Amino acid sequence: MLINPEVFDLGNKIRAVYVPVEGFKTSLITISLLVPRENNLAENIILPRYLTYCSEKYPLPTDLSARCESLYGTVISGSVARKGESSRVELSATCIDNRFAFDGEDIAGSVLELMLELLFNPLASDGRLSEEPFRLQQRLAVERIESEANDKRLYALTRMTEIMCENEVFGISREEILEALKNTDEASAYAAWKTLLKTATVQINLIGSFDKEKSLSLIKEKFSTVEREPAENNTLFVEKAEDVTEVCEEMEINQSKLVLGYRSGMADRNDRMYARQVFTDVFGGGPYSRLFMNVREKLSLCYYCSARLYREKGLVVIQSGIEKDNKQKVLDEIEKQLEIMRENKFEEADFIASKTAICDSLRGVFDSPEGIDAYLNTKIDENIIPMDEVIKNYEAVTREEVAECAAEISLDTVYMLAGKEDGSDE
Structure with a gap:
């Protein structure tokens, strides 16, 4: 509906x-x-x-x-x-x-x-x-x-x-x-x-x-009882990372947390938004993604590993739960999978599954008042595009566009919350 x-x-x-x-x-x-x-x-x-x-x-x-x-x-x-x-x-x-x-x-x-x-x-x-x-x-x-x-x-x-x-x-x-x-x-x-x-x-x-x-x-x-002077709501977009910042902090936990922050290359929130969302999903969004299938399932290097696009700020963030001794292995494998995305060598089935999942999720927005409300709230300061048009825009994304978006992201920050000996997790 x-x-x-x-x-x-x-x-x-x-x-x-x-x-x-x-x-x-x-x-x-x-x-x-x-x-x-x-x-x-x-x-x-x-x-x-x-x-x-x-x-x-x-x-x-x-x-x-x-x-x-x-x-x-x-x-x-x-x-x-x-x-x-x-x-x-x-x-x-x-x-x-x-x-x-x-x-x-x-x-x-x-x-x-x-x-x-x-x-x-x-x-x-x-x-x-x-x-x-x-x-x-x-x-x-x-x-x-x-x-x-x-x-x-x-x-x-x-x-x-x-x-x-x-x-x-x-x-x-x-x-x-x-x-x-x-x-x-x-x-x-x-x-x-x-x-x-x-x-x-x-x-x-x-x-x-x-x-x-x-x-x-x-x-x-x-x-009408209020004297209105609406403010401008602006967000700073940094398109490319200048260098990589690495920070490691310790806490008494069993499972270490590794979080990577990338600049996506976006000049604003609408900059190739559909293609960037599909890229992020194929890379680390669902059970068909490169990060899930390889870093987690195939190599068993982490408890979870996923990527998310922060469209409103132009960031791509990867979160993973790992054994702290596996940090470099995880970093190397994430970079390897990103390179596969950049070279347009990801599986066609995964690409299709990603677009299908995104479009099905959007169709599900209208399954409840809460879903409709949550979606509309994200559009408070922009035009509300008809959902059928939004879905068509996702369906029109090509493999080449996804690879181009992968090539534009640059690593900015590597943060590690490392576990201590005999720590207790969440």
Whole structure:
């Protein structure tokens, strides 16, 4: 099932995206706000959870919970994600689809009103957010980031990107974020909320049964109260690595983590994006990939080995779990497989399997409201191309294009999180 969303440009970098599907039991609303990552980074981590915890109308979490229960058990949440060198602040709600409500009640419309109420009317006074709920969300944000060290695979990936992009916004370190979180306060968070409404690129996803005209009118009415000055969201792309940085750190773990960071050659996020995605997938994406079949299966040099394209930053990252004594063997074999890609000597069956897997995955986007929402959120600051056209673009990628993309990547950073004797893994 391929559905083309209806996109409504409301001006000043605000748009609504309506996906009128009737095959699901739930409807989903997400308000996404995109801002430069370096601006109010700590505050924008706290804000989405604060805004979905309490508000001026619902000062206690029990008040908000009671309102959600009255809306057939609506579930709301807040989160923040990195998109290139921007932060995407999200408020989401999942509710029963209007088709299942009693007496023709417009549940989706009521939930949209609630979400806009939470966004535009936080619990605050005298230019400050309320102290108790703010301190709670501040503490929880610090704890979440500190707990990431328990996931050694994620920790190693984070350390590699910090080192590789040390002087770039993308590489703002975990320690810098924690320090900023601990030093922020209710006044700076309130100011950041006002800045968010004023400067963000905004997209509101409406997935399910909605009164389209009523929803658009409500969104326009709310944002008409804000003096808008949308900021530009830009990301620095470094096309080629100047040299290779190698860093090895130790931790008491059994399985060492080896992470390689490559510059992909991309000048921007749309630079041969389809061919680069297919290259990354054939190289290290699925069970048919060169890295999986050779480094892991054939040679048994690692527990896992995969590659991923970070399109929004132009990076290709390889992650692997290895015995530390096998480091050089793994590096040599990865380079050997990359050379096979560059010389266009990869298997035709693997090339076909990769494109098939990518296209099947895209077709599966419309299998759930959550899948549709996740896909649309990645397009917040770009045109939404019809899915059938996207699939055709992947199907049109040639072997020669894949080999050319392989030839353009250059190794920038080698990071090793090495295990100590008698260490315990994740």
